[in-house]
Amino acid sequence: MKLFHLFSFFAAYLVADSSDVENSVGQFFSSGHTNNWAVLVCTSRFWFNYRHVANTLSVYRSVKRLGIPDSHIVLMLADDMACNHRNPKPATVFSHKNMELNVYGDDVEVDYRGYEVTVENFLRVLTGRLPLSTPRSKRLLSDDRSNILIYLTGHGGNGFLKFQDSEEISNVELADAFEQMWQKRRYNELLFIIDTCQGASMYERFYSPNIMALASSQVGEDSLSHQPDLAIGVHLMDRYTFYLLEFLEDIHPASKANMNDLFKVCPKSQCVSTPGHRTDLFLRDPGSVLITDFFGSVRKVEITTEAINLTDPIQQQEESSVSEDANKEMYSYVDQLPVSEIIHQKPKQKDWHPPDGFILGLWTLILLVFFKTYGIKHLKHIF
Amino acid sequence: MATAEVERRRGQLAALSIAAVVIVVGVPLWWRTTETYRAWLPVSQIRELAKLQLQLSADVEVVLARGTVTPEQQKKVPLTQTREEEHAVDEDTTLRYKYETRYRTATVMEEDALNKPTAAEADLSLHTLSESPCGSLVLYVIPQSYPLLPENVSVYVGQRRTALLRVGAQAGVGRTLEQLLAHLEPHIKQALRVMSFSHTDITAALSDRVRFNPGSKESVADSMRAFKSSPGYEITFSLLNPDPKSHQLRWDIEGGVQTYIQPLLTKLSSLANFSIDSQTLYYAVLGVNPRFDNSRGAYTLNADSLAHVINPVEARLGSNAASSNPVLNFLLYVPDAHHSPLYIQDHRKQEVPSNAFHSPRWGGIMVYNVDSFYGPEAAFPVDININMAKVMGVFLAQLRLLLGVPSSPPPPGFLVAPRGSAGIADWELDRLMWSRSVENIATATTTITSLAQLLDQIGNIVINDNIAEQVSSAVNSLQLAVAELEAGNLKFALEFSKEAILASEKAFFDPSLLHLLYFPDDQKFAIYIPLFLPMCVPILLSLLKIASEARQRRRERQTKKD
Numbered sequence: 001m002k003l004f005h006l007f008s009f010f011a012a013y014l015v016a017d018s019s020d021v022e023n024s025v026g027q028f029f030s031s032g033h034t035n036n037w038a039v040l041v042c043t044s045r046f047w048f049n050y051r052h053v054a055n056t057l058s059v060y061r062s063v064k065r066l067g068i069p070d071s072h073i074v075l076m077l078a079d080d081m082a083c084n085h086r087n088p089k090p091a092t093v094f095s096h097k098n099m100e101l102n103v104y105g106d107d108v109e110v111d112y113r114g115y116e117v118t119v120e121n122f123l124r125v126l127t128g129r130l131p132l133s134t135p136r137s138k139r140l141l142s143d144d145r146s147n148i149l150i151y152l153t154g155h156g157g158n159g160f161l162k163f164q165d166s167e168e169i170s171n172v173e174l175a176d177a178f179e180q181m182w183q184k185r186r187y188n189e190l191l192f193i194i195d196t197c198q199g200a201s202m203y204e205r206f207y208s209p210n211i212m213a214l215a216s217s218q219v220g221e222d223s224l225s226h227q228p229d230l231a232i233g234v235h236l237m238d239r240y241t242f243y244l245l246e247f248l249e250d251i252h253p254a255s256k257a258n259m260n261d262l263f264k265v266c267p268k269s270q271c272v273s274t275p276g277h278r279t280d281l282f283l284r285d286p287g288s289v290l291i292t293d294f295f296g297s298v299r300k301v302e303i304t305t306e307a308i309n310l311t312d313p314i315q316q317q318e319e320s321s322v323s324e325d326a327n328k329e330m331y332s333y334v335d336q337l338p339v340s341e342i343i344h345q346k347p348k349q350k351d352w353h354p355p356d357g358f359i360l361g362l363w364t365l366i367l368l369v370f371f372k373t374y375g376i377k378h379l380k381h382i383f
Numbered sequence: 384m385a386t387a388e389v390e391r392r393r394g395q396l397a398a399l400s401i402a403a404v405v406i407v408v409g410v411p412l413w414w415r416t417t418e419t420y421r422a423w424l425p426v427s428q429i430r431e432l433a434k435l436q437l438q439l440s441a442d443v444e445v446v447l448a449r450g451t452v453t454p455e456q457q458k459k460v461p462l463t464q465t466r467e468e469e470h471a472v473d474e475d476t477t478l479r480y481k482y483e484t485r486y487r488t489a490t491v492m493e494e495d496a497l498n499k500p501t502a503a504e505a506d507l508s509l510h511t512l513s514e515s516p517c518g519s520l521v522l523y524v525i526p527q528s529y530p531l532l533p534e535n536v537s538v539y540v541g542q543r544r545t546a547l548l549r550v551g552a553q554a555g556v557g558r559t560l561e562q563l564l565a566h567l568e569p570h571i572k573q574a575l576r577v578m579s580f581s582h583t584d585i586t587a588a589l590s591d592r593v594r595f596n597p598g599s600k601e602s603v604a605d606s607m608r609a610f611k612s613s614p615g616y617e618i619t620f621s622l623l624n625p626d627p628k629s630h631q632l633r634w635d636i637e638g639g640v641q642t643y644i645q646p647l648l649t650k651l652s653s654l655a656n657f658s659i660d661s662q663t664l665y666y667a668v669l670g671v672n673p674r675f676d677n678s679r680g681a682y683t684l685n686a687d688s689l690a691h692v693i694n695p696v697e698a699r700l701g702s703n704a705a706s707s708n709p710v711l712n713f714l715l716y717v718p719d720a721h722h723s724p725l726y727i728q729d730h731r732k733q734e735v736p737s738n739a740f741h742s743p744r745w746g747g748i749m750v751y752n753v754d755s756f757y758g759p760e761a762a763f764p765v766d767i768n769i770n771m772a773k774v775m776g777v778f779l780a781q782l783r784l785l786l787g788v789p790s791s792p793p794p795p796g797f798l799v800a801p802r803g804s805a806g807i808a809d810w811e812l813d814r815l816m817w818s819r820s821v822e823n824i825a826t827a828t829t830t831i832t833s834l835a836q837l838l839d840q841i842g843n844i845v846i847n848d849n850i851a852e853q854v855s856s857a858v859n860s861l862q863l864a865v866a867e868l869e870a871g872n873l874k875f876a877l878e879f880s881k882e883a884i885l886a887s888e889k890a891f892f893d894p895s896l897l898h899l900l901y902f903p904d905d906q907k908f909a910i911y912i913p914l915f916l917p918m919c920v921p922i923l924l925s926l927l928k929i930a931s932e933a934r935q936r937r938r939e940r941q942t943k944k945d
Contacts, residue, residue, distance in 0.1 A: 032607070034607055034742075034743045034744040034745070035744065035745070067691075067694035068694075069694065069697045069698045070698065071697075071702060120897065123897060124894070124897060127892075127897070128892050129892050129893065129894045129896060129897055130892075130894060131894050136702065136705075136706075136707060139707060141707055143611055143709075143744075144590075144591070144611070145607055145743075145744060180833075180837065183829075183833035183836075183837070184830065184833070184891065185591060185829075253691055253694075254691070297694055298690050298691070299690050299693045299694070299742045299745060300607070300690065300742060300743055301686070301689040301690050301693075301740050301741070301742050302604070302608070302740060302741055302742075302743070303686065303727070303729045303735050303739075303740050304735070304737045304739040304740055304741050304747060304749075304777060304780060304781055304784075305735070305737070306737070306780050307736075307737045307739075307773075307776040307777040307779075307780045308776045308777075308779045308780050308783075308802060308806055309776060309801070310643050310772045310773075310775055310776045310779070310804075311772070312642055312643075312772075312804055313642075313772075314635055314638035314639060314641075314642045314771060314772075315638060315641060315642045351420070353416060359409070359412075359413065359914065360914060362409075363409075363917075363918040366401060366404070367918065367921070370397055370401070374390075374393065374394065374397065
């Protein structure tokens with residue numbers, strides 16, 4: 001009898017142990033992604049939009065701290081606040097008043113800076129349609145197993161986001177860009193966070209699968225800034241991103257916090273605006289999605305169980321000095337100013353366009369001639 | 384009175400002629416000058432390609448050795464049989480597998496080769512006799528009496544494209560040829576499942592087209608592990624030395640790569656281009672603190688903490704900024720003197736013999752302990768030569784896994800020959816080529832169809848001639864690739880599929896196809912109304928006046944008649 005009890009206890013322990021192993025293995029592969037990317041964009045320039053740059057840099061800092069390397073982050077800042085002439089503390093960007101936290105630091109890699117941050121470049125980064133000469137650090141080289149975090153901040157309105165105070169991107173264009181990413185399988189899952197006024201309008205038009213979106217305010221509401229710093233003279237952060245940063249400071253790479261916690265960040269009492277989120281396009285249940293699935297980069301690992309037995313000794317490289325001279329290629333610089341091409345240039349084939357204002361001029365001419373010839377009294381035939 | 388009539392007539396004629404000029408000359412001129420240039424695309428062919436019907440053919444030659452067939456049966460051989468299987472993956476994709484099996488008896492030279500004492504030697508001498516083309520297989524059926532294979536092994540899979548099948552003693556006697564062949568068929572099928580393309584491999588390769596839910600966690604892990612098909616790969620070997628004050632490490636990386644890795648890459652050169660570089664990093668630490676295990680007297684890293692090792696190191700690794708090819712990183716970590724020796728434990732708390740782990744789609748890390756090379760009273764820094772054969776053995780195994788060489792364990796009764804110096808058997812290369820060709824074709828068809836759909840939907844995008852050229856060449860290569868797959872020419876199919884994918888990617892990612900031209904309707908009206916309204920209003924009103932006058936005159940004429 002005792003033996004039976006002992007045996008059953010032992011068997012139960014074995015079963016529990018193996019299922020535990022299965023569980024931990026299973027958890028690694030529940031999310032289906034193998035790498036993480038982040039695209040962080042600040043779209044406003046001018047000194048008084050300091051808070052937008054601080055927003056973006058705070059998210060950049062959290063994302064780096066949780067493990068995503070610089071090579072997988074595309075950071076776009078539309079203006080340089082750290083070295084702005086009006087910055088009383090140069091080379092710093094603070095996110096707390098009393099200058100508690102410097103989010104600029106000495107390890108910031110900005111990929112698109114200043115006037116390079118345009119709607120065109122942003123869409124090119126997302127869809128991958130960059131010119132061939134673009135370096136690797138400026139590209140979003142994601143594949144079908146990448147989870148991408150996209151964070152936008154700046155000034156926005158109902159259905160658009162302003163870039164550089166001169167152009168705007170509409171929610172339709174953004175939704176189409178995401179659809180093109182989906183068609184080419186450039187993401188596994190996408191988390192879209194936007195901190196602007198009426199931010200929820202930007203995610204209304206999404207129609208591609210596997211996108212989860214968060215916004216700092218609903219349509220018709222304004223997102224407010226958090227606190228000014230009297231020494232610097234501007235508002236340092238926006239409320240939503242401030243509380244988001246506070247939330248992320250508690251997350252470490254092994255944390256098990258999930259998206260439902262992220263949805264609770266910054267309730268109306270703190271944010272004054274009502275943050276919104278959209279999960280209907282997302283296949284997994286948000287409660288099972290870890291924060292580190294998007295903000296961090298927890299790699300999946302497998303133990304290498306076999307090795308190949310190699311028995312050949314290492315071959316020594318033979319010195320081949322004779323043939324080397326013969327094969328030496330001569331390198332030279334490309335001609336900077338190809339004068340010969342300019343002088344003997346053939347006229348470039350251009351499509352013929354009628355000159356500007358042609359149509360307007362044509363009709364004005366016709367009408368003038370008509371009225372001149374037949375006199376102004378013929379107006380009554382027309383009117 | 385007459386002049387007024389003449390004046391009125393002139394006015395009417397002028398208005399009518401202006402209207403005529405506007406409609407006949409103006410409108411077509413405006414249309415032509417504001418249309419976007421769209422070169423012609425082979426839309427109908429693209430739509431045909433959207434419905435993908437792939438047929439994969441494999442040539443199998445079954446050689447019956449002496450003793451497996453009786454002389455009467457031998458008369459009916461050689462014969463050929465064809466077997467076809469059809470699978471519908473989803474409503475747009477169907478797969479058909481065709482196996483052409485040729486049965487023949489062994490030649491005298493082959494019999495000599497099969498009489499060798501061990502299977503490995505027999506394999507070697509069989510290779511020297513004939514070279515089977517890419518994608519085909521040769522199965523030698525030997526009777527029970529031959530001492531080639533050990534007791535519990537019924538199939539020996541060679542290094543090239545041959546396998547030795549042992550058939551039971553009671554097979555040949557007293558049966559007709561058809562019965563013998565029917566008896567052999569399940570064994571042949573099983574061998575084909577191991578050595579040639581399998582349904583699971585091919586459906587996994589179609590994952591771009593078909594979003595399907597794989598059954599088990601293992602197949603999810605398998606599909607996530609290997610890199611996707613790419614025209615080139617960058618391989619980087621890094622030596623991490625956190626403690627240069629104690630260890631002065633020397634590794635002959637050039638020789639090691641040349642001897643051990645290059646043969647594999649040369650064999651895989653038909654699949655992709657490989658570029659290799661290496662680096663040494665000093666003072667690079669792992670992100671995790673290893674724990675000291677008293678029972679083993681060594682430091683251990685358990686499996687759960689391995690996931691956090693890679694990130695701090697990755698930030699320090701460089702990457703080749705010139706190309707956008709995927710990078711495979713292989714790191715060799717030599718633990719510092721205070722934390723030596725360092726062992727990796729798996730989930731069951733047992734030591735891993737290779738002391739290495741890999742991350743899907745990233746690379747591998749191996750921990751190399753050097754504490755056994757020197758005693759406690761050695762003078763620091765100690766000169767250490769790293770054993771490249773051991774290191775490269777592990778890296779080679781990881782490289783095979785990451786490149787997608789199929790690695791499922793063989794079914795019971797199968798004995799697979801150890802890999803040669805190249806690290807990959809020919810039949811494994813064939814399997815990889817099958818799945819890569821199918822993957823390339825699937826990806827290229829989805830790219831081309833989505834591009835055609837996109838260009839169709841958005842009327843404002845300009846389609847330049849070079850894009851149309853790329854699309855046509857992609858469609859051409861795709862059709863050729865599918866045809867070559869049907870014919871069973873694996874090498875050509877792979878070539879064409881690579882061309883197709885290059886052309887389709889070039890067309891899809893052309894920088895000129897940026898969809899920036901989104902014009903909401905109200906903006907379109909805002910532009911055209913100030914241009915056209917001022918001139919159209921007089922014309923329309925004068926035409927209306929002419930029409931109403933004509934109607935009035937007709938009514939007068941009617942009343943006059945009455």
